[in-house]
């Protein structure tokens with residue numbers, strides 16, 4: 001589990017009930033091997049957005065993208081690029097007061113559903129979000145969704161961003177917040193969503209892209225081609 005992970009709930013390694021129950025034969029997406037995996041080094045925030053925009057060219061209604069990586073790794077930056085590539089209404093920002101936002105398409109294509117599962121501790125809470133209501137006609141991207149949302153779709157793209165040097169203040173920025181705690185006022189200079197601005201925009205961030213399920217098996221060549229275009 002990455003440092004700074006959501007405060008409550010069972011660790012993903014505990015696995016969902018069906019994975020622990022040997023009587024259930026369902027193979028869960030996160031337990032499968034990826035059909036395609038690639039690693040790349042993304043040299044800056046602009047290139048991270050470009051990667052997102054290029055990936056958006058492969059994404060359509062029903063696609064699920066799960067983003068993993070520590071606070072400040074670049075997950076939201078990547079989603080901004082996906083939003084640009086899809087041509088949806090922005091701005092795409094870190095959701096704090098809402099857990100999921102719908103960005104409607106401005107050109108009659110798939111909407112973008114952008115969720116942040118950081119504060120969600122269990123699949124039950126994920127169910128409450130009703131992400132599956134929009135899934136079929138949207139591209140759904142979930143930050144911190146690893147181990148929580150994969151079962152919503154038969155396949156998914158998992159993108160893991162590493163942040164070699166932890167964000168300053170990252171440990172406290174998303175510290176556990178009791179449910180009844182007042183929402184803190186946004187600090188001056190804080191990023192959208194109350195997160196701190198994180199250092200320079202041009203740090204190399206290792207990114208691993210893995211496609212799961214038949215959907216990405218079928219699109220493996222196109223995915224590789226898109227990733228091969230990426231600098232780094």
Ligand SMILES: Nc1ncnc2c1ncn2[C@@H]1O[C@H](COP(=O)(O)OP(=O)(O)O)[C@@H](O)[C@H]1O
Nearest residue numbers: 043044045048071072073074075076077201203
């Ligand atoms: N290679 C990079 N890719 C993405 N973001 C980067 C990169 N280098 C520096 N940054 C900076 O790191 C921060 C990433 O923030 P954000 O996307 O909100 O992270 P997360 O959503 O993972 O918490 C931004 O301030 C961005 O400018």
Ligand SMILES: [Mg+2]
Nearest residue numbers: 075076094143
């Ligand atoms: Mg974010």
